Amino acid sequence: MKRLAFLALGLLAAAGLLTLIGPFGGSGDHATTARAQATEGSLPPPQRHSIVALGEILPLSDIILVSGPTGQDPGVIEKITVAEGDRVLKGDVLAVLDTRGRLAAALDEAKATVQLKQSELERLRADLDSEEARLQAELKQQQAERDRAEWDYEKSQRLTAAGVYNETAQIDKRLALESLNREVETSRIALERIQTRNAAGVRLDEMVAQADLLLAQAAALRADADYQRAFIHAPIDGRVLRLIARDGQQIVSDGFAEIGETETMLVRTEVFESDIPFVFAGQRADITARPLAQPLTGVVERVGFVVATQSIVSGDPAANLDARVVEAWIRLDAASSARVADMSGLQVRVVLPLNTLPDA
Numbered sequence: 001m002k003r004l005a006f007l008a009l010g011l012l013a014a015a016g017l018l019t020l021i022g023p024f025g026g027s028g029d030h031a032t033t034a035r036a037q038a039t040e041g042s043l044p045p046p047q048r049h050s051i052v053a054l055g056e057i058l059p060l061s062d063i064i065l066v067s068g069p070t071g072q073d074p075g076v077i078e079k080i081t082v083a084e085g086d087r088v089l090k091g092d093v094l095a096v097l098d099t100r101g102r103l104a105a106a107l108d109e110a111k112a113t114v115q116l117k118q119s120e121l122e123r124l125r126a127d128l129d130s131e132e133a134r135l136q137a138e139l140k141q142q143q144a145e146r147d148r149a150e151w152d153y154e155k156s157q158r159l160t161a162a163g164v165y166n167e168t169a170q171i172d173k174r175l176a177l178e179s180l181n182r183e184v185e186t187s188r189i190a191l192e193r194i195q196t197r198n199a200a201g202v203r204l205d206e207m208v209a210q211a212d213l214l215l216a217q218a219a220a221l222r223a224d225a226d227y228q229r230a231f232i233h234a235p236i237d238g239r240v241l242r243l244i245a246r247d248g249q250q251i252v253s254d255g256f257a258e259i260g261e262t263e264t265m266l267v268r269t270e271v272f273e274s275d276i277p278f279v280f281a282g283q284r285a286d287i288t289a290r291p292l293a294q295p296l297t298g299v300v301e302r303v304g305f306v307v308a309t310q311s312i313v314s315g316d317p318a319a320n321l322d323a324r325v326v327e328a329w330i331r332l333d334a335a336s337s338a339r340v341a342d343m344s345g346l347q348v349r350v351v352l353p354l355n356t357l358p359d360a
Contacts, residue, residue, distance in 0.1 A: 050354055051279065051351070053349075056269075061238060063260050064258065077251065079096045084241070088240060090235065097229075097231070241260050260344055264337050267287055281303065297336055301330060307324050
């Protein structure tokens with residue numbers, strides 16, 4: 001029993017000793033942790049050396065959607081004259097619609113109407129020239145006859161006063177003179193009317209015919225514009241990036257094709273709004289993407305003025321999809337542009353070094 005009592009007292013003494021030594025025995029580890037925490041609190045935050053943003057490769061002209069005519073009868077594609085990758089010039093025909101035949105006939109009819117109205121106007125001018133010349137000659141002859149009748153009438157007055165002519169003969173001479181005066185006046189009015197012109201020098205009788213010609217010419221221009229709608233034309237010099245519609249299809253809201261000027265390529269990047277103060281025109285940019293063996297290089301060309309919601313997102317499911325960003329456009333150098341001329345729409349990673357700052 002005594003042995004057990006001594007053993008119990010020994011265990012209790014050992015436990016008390018461990019309790020007293022415990023806080024002091026680990027003092028080395030606690031001191032090290034405290035010093036590490038103090039050191040971390042005193043260090044400045046790590047410095048940023050670059051801005052990283054997502055972007056996409058685009059042609060210099062952006063990607064232009066080429067659409068087709070609209071209306072009640074837009075037609076369907078009869079023939080496509082280009083292939084994807086072809087270079088085209090502004091105005092080149094990309095496709096022909098099945099409305100070409102009908103619109104060509106309407107154009108021919110409108111042109112024929114113009115020719116008809118032009119001929120009618122020229123014939124009217126010739127008739128008016130001829131009528132003016134006839135009236136001038138007729139008036140000249142009537143004036144001569146009137147002068148002769150006036151001389152005869154004055155002579156008859158003298159002879160009647162001398163008793164040679166009776167009053168009846170004098171009355172006949174006077175009536176003949178009055179009749180010729182009326183004829184002269186009628187011819188003079190007709191000649192003045194045919195010679196009257198507006199401020200543009202057009203005879204009054206020509207104005208109606210000329211107006212008909214102008215209406216016909218306007219209708220021909222309208223028919224030609226309609227005829228051109230039977231063709232899909234290239235809006236710019238560039239390359240056909242994608243054909244959306246095919247032969248026999250009607251061009252709907254999706255458009256006919258996408259075209260872009262790929263000689264020079266851009267990167268449209270979306271920079272977080274907090275980083276925009278550090279982005280400026282002339283800043284160097286390095287661009288990478290998984291399909292690219294080597295990085296691309298370019299220079300910031302311009303920075304946008306509108307803060308909007310991010311539209312270029314990574315595949316990371318934890319990425320923030322509602323970030324506020326500002327667009328910036330980077331012009332790639334010639335070598336980089338040539339490498340990605342066929343990669344419009346490629347998502348890239350943009351790094352903008354902060355080793356230089358814009359001029360103040």
